[in-house]
Amino acid sequence: QVQLMQSGAEVKKPGASVKVSCKASGYTFTSYFMHWVRQAPGQGLEWMGIINPSGGSTSYAQKFQGRVTMTRDTSTSTVYMELSSLRSEDTAVYYCARSVEMTLHGDYWGQGTLVTVSP
């Protein structure tokens, strides 16, 4: 069965970086795109970017350009999302979501990773 298993919760200080992982299993890793979506406490969903695990190409939301980096490791079927220069407003649950296309056709989602940014 398809599973997306994300890394555990993180607590970071302002200005630091965080790297969240999403390990895929149960399907051909390179056949699906992977989106990253975040949700601040009590807020809605926000699209951050997408990676194509096949070639590693990425596309980021303008808001995160310069601060986010998405990578993949095909040997372990894992995608990573690194966010730098963290500020308190980055406190959120971060999700990975598999999609057959670049649109938000997220048929499977990870369980979410809470990132807390606090002095």
Add this chain to the structure above:
Amino acid sequence: QSVPTQPPSASGTPGQRVTISCSGSSSNIGSNYVYWYQQLPGTAPKLLIYRNNQRPSGVPDRFSGSKSGTSASLAISGLRSEDEADYYCATWDDSLSGPVFGGGTQLTVL
């Protein structure tokens, strides 16, 4: 650009039919597919509707989606208490060259 707009809240009684709207623009809903997600408290979003009106396997046919022009709707018939959740529409935005979510609608089953 115009990010899709949803009513912040909606409500209904068990057995009732409710609809949730998602209003966009020609650069997003008007020219692209719409997707709908259900998010139960404390859980990851779940895909309810894809490509405007298609249901993934396992999603009850009580849920249906439609699109007309620059707006889309999610309808839930035979409302149940377990339908109480947040609902989000999503689509591609040509001007942003990326996907966008609506603001979400909190559905309460009275």
